Amino acid sequence: MNDSPVLVSIQGLKKHFPITRGLLLRRQVNAVKAVDGISFDILRGETLGLVGESGCGKTTAGRAILQIQRPTAGTVVFKGLDLTAQRGESLRAIRRYIQMIFQDPFASLDPRWTISRIIGEPLRVHQIGTPQERQARVEELMELVGLDRMFNNRYPHECSGGQRQRIGIARALASTPDFIVCDEPITALDVSIQAQIVNLLEALQDRLGLTYLFIAHDLSMVRHLCDRVAVMYLGTLVELGGRDELYRYPLHPYTRALLSAVSVPDPVKTRSRPRLPLTGELPSPINPPAGCRFHPRCPQATPECQTRTPVWHESSPGHWVACCLAK
Amino acid sequence: MSEAQIAIPVLKERLQRPPLTPGQLSWHRFLRHRMALVGAGLLVALVLYVLAGAAFFSEADANHVDLSSTLRGPSAEHPFGTDLAGRDILARTIYGGQISILIGVLAVVLSVVIGVLVGAAAGYFGGAVDNLLMRFTEAMFNIPQMFLLIILAKFFGVEAPSFTLFGRTFSGSVVVIVSVIGLTSWMYLARIVRSSFLSLKEQEFVTAARATGATDSSIIFGHILPSAIAPIIVSATLEVANAILYEAYISFLGMGVQPPTATWGNMLNEAYSKLEVAPWMWFFPGTLILLIVLAINFVGDGLRDAFDPRSLGGRSK
Amino acid sequence: MTQAASLLEVRDLVVEFRTLEGVVHAVNGVSFRIRAGETLGIVGESGCGKSVSALSVLRLIPQPPGKIVSGRVDFDGRDLLQLPKAEMQAVRGRAIGMVFQDPMTCLNPVLTVGRQISETMTVHLGLGREEARRQTLSLLEMVGIPTPELRCDDYPHHFSGGMRQRAMIAMALSCDPKLLIADEPTTALDVTIQSQILELVKRQRDRRNMAVIWISHDLSVIAELADRVVVMYAGFIVEEADVFKLYREPRHPYTQALLDSIPHMDTAGPEELRVIPGSPPDAMSLPPGCPFAPRCTFAFDRCQRENPPLSSAGRDHTAACWVVAAKRKPP
Numbered sequence: 001m002n003d004s005p006v007l008v009s010i011q012g013l014k015k016h017f018p019i020t021r022g023l024l025l026r027r028q029v030n031a032v033k034a035v036d037g038i039s040f041d042i043l044r045g046e047t048l049g050l051v052g053e054s055g056c057g058k059t060t061a062g063r064a065i066l067q068i069q070r071p072t073a074g075t076v077v078f079k080g081l082d083l084t085a086q087r088g089e090s091l092r093a094i095r096r097y098i099q100m101i102f103q104d105p106f107a108s109l110d111p112r113w114t115i116s117r118i119i120g121e122p123l124r125v126h127q128i129g130t131p132q133e134r135q136a137r138v139e140e141l142m143e144l145v146g147l148d149r150m151f152n153n154r155y156p157h158e159c160s161g162g163q164r165q166r167i168g169i170a171r172a173l174a175s176t177p178d179f180i181v182c183d184e185p186i187t188a189l190d191v192s193i194q195a196q197i198v199n200l201l202e203a204l205q206d207r208l209g210l211t212y213l214f215i216a217h218d219l220s221m222v223r224h225l226c227d228r229v230a231v232m233y234l235g236t237l238v239e240l241g242g243r244d245e246l247y248r249y250p251l252h253p254y255t256r257a258l259l260s261a262v263s264v265p266d267p268v269k270t271r272s273r274p275r276l277p278l279t280g281e282l283p284s285p286i287n288p289p290a291g292c293r294f295h296p297r298c299p300q301a302t303p304e305c306q307t308r309t310p311v312w313h314e315s316s317p318g319h320w321v322a323c324c325l326a327k
Numbered sequence: 328m329s330e331a332q333i334a335i336p337v338l339k340e341r342l343q344r345p346p347l348t349p350g351q352l353s354w355h356r357f358l359r360h361r362m363a364l365v366g367a368g369l370l371v372a373l374v375l376y377v378l379a380g381a382a383f384f385s386e387a388d389a390n391h392v393d394l395s396s397t398l399r400g401p402s403a404e405h406p407f408g409t410d411l412a413g414r415d416i417l418a419r420t421i422y423g424g425q426i427s428i429l430i431g432v433l434a435v436v437l438s439v440v441i442g443v444l445v446g447a448a449a450g451y452f453g454g455a456v457d458n459l460l461m462r463f464t465e466a467m468f469n470i471p472q473m474f475l476l477i478i479l480a481k482f483f484g485v486e487a488p489s490f491t492l493f494g495r496t497f498s499g500s501v502v503v504i505v506s507v508i509g510l511t512s513w514m515y516l517a518r519i520v521r522s523s524f525l526s527l528k529e530q531e532f533v534t535a536a537r538a539t540g541a542t543d544s545s546i547i548f549g550h551i552l553p554s555a556i557a558p559i560i561v562s563a564t565l566e567v568a569n570a571i572l573y574e575a576y577i578s579f580l581g582m583g584v585q586p587p588t589a590t591w592g593n594m595l596n597e598a599y600s601k602l603e604v605a606p607w608m609w610f611f612p613g614t615l616i617l618l619i620v621l622a623i624n625f626v627g628d629g630l631r632d633a634f635d636p637r638s639l640g641g642r643s644k
Numbered sequence: 645m646t647q648a649a650s651l652l653e654v655r656d657l658v659v660e661f662r663t664l665e666g667v668v669h670a671v672n673g674v675s676f677r678i679r680a681g682e683t684l685g686i687v688g689e690s691g692c693g694k695s696v697s698a699l700s701v702l703r704l705i706p707q708p709p710g711k712i713v714s715g716r717v718d719f720d721g722r723d724l725l726q727l728p729k730a731e732m733q734a735v736r737g738r739a740i741g742m743v744f745q746d747p748m749t750c751l752n753p754v755l756t757v758g759r760q761i762s763e764t765m766t767v768h769l770g771l772g773r774e775e776a777r778r779q780t781l782s783l784l785e786m787v788g789i790p791t792p793e794l795r796c797d798d799y800p801h802h803f804s805g806g807m808r809q810r811a812m813i814a815m816a817l818s819c820d821p822k823l824l825i826a827d828e829p830t831t832a833l834d835v836t837i838q839s840q841i842l843e844l845v846k847r848q849r850d851r852r853n854m855a856v857i858w859i860s861h862d863l864s865v866i867a868e869l870a871d872r873v874v875v876m877y878a879g880f881i882v883e884e885a886d887v888f889k890l891y892r893e894p895r896h897p898y899t900q901a902l903l904d905s906i907p908h909m910d911t912a913g914p915e916e917l918r919v920i921p922g923s924p925p926d927a928m929s930l931p932p933g934c935p936f937a938p939r940c941t942f943a944f945d946r947c948q949r950e951n952p953p954l955s956s957a958g959r960d961h962t963a964a965c966w967v968v969a970a971k972r973k974p975p
Contacts, residue, residue, distance in 0.1 A: 053834035054805070068538050095540030107531035112553045122539045160923055171539070190689040191861055195905035195917035202916070219835065220864075224907035224917065247909070261839035262909050263864035267887045269910060270867045275843070278836050281804060 007179055007211050008042040008065070013074035015057075015064045019286070033285050034060040036235035037074070039312065040320070042179070047205065047212040049226035049243075051219060053258070055282050056232040058215045062181045065213070066098055067091060078179065096126050099172040103184040105164035109156040115167055116142075116152040122174040141170040145200060162193035169200065173208070181213045186221065198225055219262045223247055228318075231255050234293045235285055237312060241319035251321040253298045254278075292324060300325060353557075356633040363629020369622035373615070377428060380421035386495065389418035390587045398605045408607035410597060414587075420611050423589035426497065428619070430504055430590070431571040437509025438570075439563050442516030443552075449517070450524025451547055461521070468514045476577055479507040500584045508573050516562050523555035530554075557634035561627055568623040575616055591616050650677040650718070651855050652701070652823055657715035659696050659705060666928040670696040670710075672879040680822065681853040685870030685887065687860060689902075691924055693879040694859045698825050701857075702736055720822070738768040741816030745828040747808035750815060751800040758784075758796030761815045768819045783814040787844055806837035810844065817848060823855045830865060842868050863906060867891060875899050878925050878935035881954065885961040895957040895968050897940045934966070942967045 016031035063069040102108035145166040186194040230240040239252040260276040295305040310322040393413035407416035449460040577583040578592025591612040598609035659671040671693040717724040762776035784792035787810040830838040875883040883896040904918035922939040937947040957963040
């Protein structure tokens with residue numbers, strides 16, 4: 001039994017989408033470097049937040065980790081097994097233990113399947129139990145996520161957004177996974193429903209010993225939910241640290257700008273928060289800037305930043321950063 | 328992991344919508360489409376005509392030659408008149424209709440099978456498989472269909488065995504015609520299926536199934552095909568009308584089912600030489616073809632509207 | 645506070661939608677007013693009727709299936725709901741500008757951005773082409789679009805999401821409107837872009853002394869911008885107050901629950917987020933009595949029977965709640 005504190009270890013993960021030219025013989029001329037080399041560990045039982053703005057690659061990273069998109073390079077070691085080296089049947093078998101909760105609670109459920117069929121799919125796929133046992137498990141899961149039994153034979157379009165997300169969560173839990181990637185699971189939900197789902201996720205984690213990678217862009221919710229937080233920019237990690245430390249003492253200029261841009265639901269505080277505005281636009285991931293990717297927009301950039309690629313290093317225990325200026 | 332029971336509040340949320348399945352919604356929408364209902368009624372009437380009519384006439388009646396009463400107009404004895412060989416046209420339209428409709432349906436079944444296999448493989452697997460299959464499909468498309476029909480009809484010969492269905496024996500040429508039409512009309516459907524698969528494959532519920540570890544075949548048959556079925560049904564329905572027409576064309580060119588067996592198509596062929604003299608020879612089979620094609624088209628339109636995915640379910644929060 | 649004349653006053657607005665499944669009561673007697681230069685925030689979750697209310701002011705609700713059943717919208721002395729179409733079109737875009745969540749509802753994908761902004765000015769202000777183009781360029785610069793001379797001739801799809809929003813704001817401000825209605829324009833934007841857009845709006849509004857109605861479900865954004873806030877639920881207004889007062893002392897149970905259910909970034913806490921049990925009512929069959937009663941921890945028997953009107957909950961602070969009205973033990 002592997003009892004290392006690290007559940008998933010990601011090293012040098014890259015996902016490039018090729019851009020091809022030519023009609024008959026398609027040559028690759030360039031690539032969209034959605035994820036361009038990220039390395040970090042996910043600890044057993046924790047909730048690690050992965051944040052960043054559009055185009056930073058966090059969603060692609062989540063899918064690459066789960067091998068839904070096969071990485072271009074790098075390794076993902078889960079409980080001692082390198083997922084990137086698995087193929088076909090062996091990869092399918094591992095999927096029992098690594099699951100995903102999707103952002104769009106409507107699109108991620110087959111509109112023609114009943115709810116009990118949707119939730120039971122992982123059980124059928126991995127042939128867990130007899131049909132009766134599976135039905136019992138489906139009902140157990142529904143109760144676990146707070147769905148009444150009457151939802152058994154209903155369809156997704158008859159359910160509200162919050163209910164649909166619960167179905168997605170129940171499905172993810174069906175095969176008793178260890179690790180769940182939550183890809184913006186509350187973004188598409190109403191404010192008051194977000195609280196329900198977040199509380200549910202937390203309770204489930206406590207009860208079932210789950211490990212979450214929580215991909216989100218709502219920094220307030222990430223602060224509430226996560227133990228550690230990683231920040232991505234243009235396909236790379238710029239900072240990773242314990243929640244309180246990162247939010248109070250951010251090291252990377254991008255993290256500082258990001259945190260300062262958030263509004264809080266308190267008019268006095270939010271109007272007096274100092275803002276660190278970002279200039280310029282997000283560069284294209286096809287041709288990221290040389291040296292530090294952030295340097296064109298960084299208020300503290302030095303000439304060195306234009307040529308030297310910052311090294312991802314541990315600035316203080318548990319606090320990692322990729323910045324030429326952070327010592 | 329804590330041993331204590333952590334209570335997760337069961338929110339007994341009520342459903343607010345009446346429990347209509349997507350199928351029921353489509354059915355209701357179909358029922359609201361007036362032309363479709365007219366078409367369906369007409370279709371049922373025509374099918375009853377060719378089936379029930381067999382109770383009044385036997386096949387022998389349809390093929391009974393009576394040289395003493397050739398080319399007679401409609402009368403009490405022969406309500407639709409007689410043809411060149413003195414055969415009763417009414418009886419011939421009944422038995423001819425059976426064959427025409429049977430050919431239409433079987434040809435479509437064949438083309439659906441081929442079209443779905445080709446389209447699904449191309450759409451789902453993409454890459455080289457897609458390229459290869461699509462180039463082949465396009466090549467088939469570019470050959471004029473009539474030309475293909477004629478070549479294949481000549482080529483196939485008449486060595487196919489006869490078969491029996493519902494107590495009636497059909498000659499081998501029916502098999503040939505079905506094959507010919509089926510093999511030359513699958514391309515349109517293949518394209519539709521391919522584009523359905525291309526777009527459905529990217530749907531998040533398919534990604535979710537893949538993330539669960541589902542196999543390709545369970546994804547294709549469990550997830551994608553049921554959602555792709557609507558355009559297939561619509562297309563297949565309309566293809567039946569086309570197949571019946573193609574049978575008529577082939578027969579009209581003298582290469583279809585050979586007399587004395589009647590089909591609506593070869594009855595038109597026989598009427599050709601007597602167009603003005605004996606208009607009843609082409610009027611009745613021709614009108615029947617027209618009616619069934621119209622009926623099928625109305626039904627197909629209704630199905631298309633009924634399956635419109637934009638109205639399926641709708642948004643609720 | 646003196647009762648200055650209102651720029652816009654909406655009174656007892658009732659809007660319905662007739663659908664195949666029934667009548668949706670989207671807005672059920674909503675009244676609010678806004679003065680020149682003031683920013684009113686309308687906050688509520690989806691389905692509460694906030695967008696419909698705002699769209700009704702500009703009569704942008706598609707008339708079947710929607711229907712403005714009753715109410716008045718007094719703007720600058722005239723009832724907008726009674727205006728003939730041509731005059732209404734003169735108001736839209738000119739005296740009242742509008743910005744939406746999806747810029748592509750305003751921006752025509754087949755016309756260049758510059759052309760669209762210029763057109764607004766030639767139509768409403770009668771400017772010549774040259775003059776309109778000059779103004780367009782200065783507008784684009786004002787909203788922070790770099791190299792406006794080049795971007796002017798780009799099509800909307802060449803712009804990023806944040807840029808499109810800025811272009812839409814430029815178009816809305818082009819004729820110097822007295823009132824800007826913004827319906828969730830930053831909801832789909834990244835946090836840093838949202839922050840920039842909010843700063844832009846604040847600057848422009850202060851410079852022009854423009855009134856703004858800002859609709860959002862995001863209580864943080866409302867806290868940034870608004871002078872006064874109106875909280876909507878199930879097509880009713882349930883609370884109205886000065887922004888500082890509302891966030892400090894919310895009186896309506898729904899507002900309180902909503903504020904307790906969102907995490908604050910600056911205050912880390914292991915506490916559970918407060919959950920509002922149940923879900924919003926079906927707008928086709930609203931219960932009698934207070935629409936929030938089924939989910940309210942303080943509901944008593946009168947709440948189930950009668951729908952409370954807005955009553956005073958303090959100075960310049962109203963709430964539609966029997967508990968508040970009866971001055972019972974304050975929630």
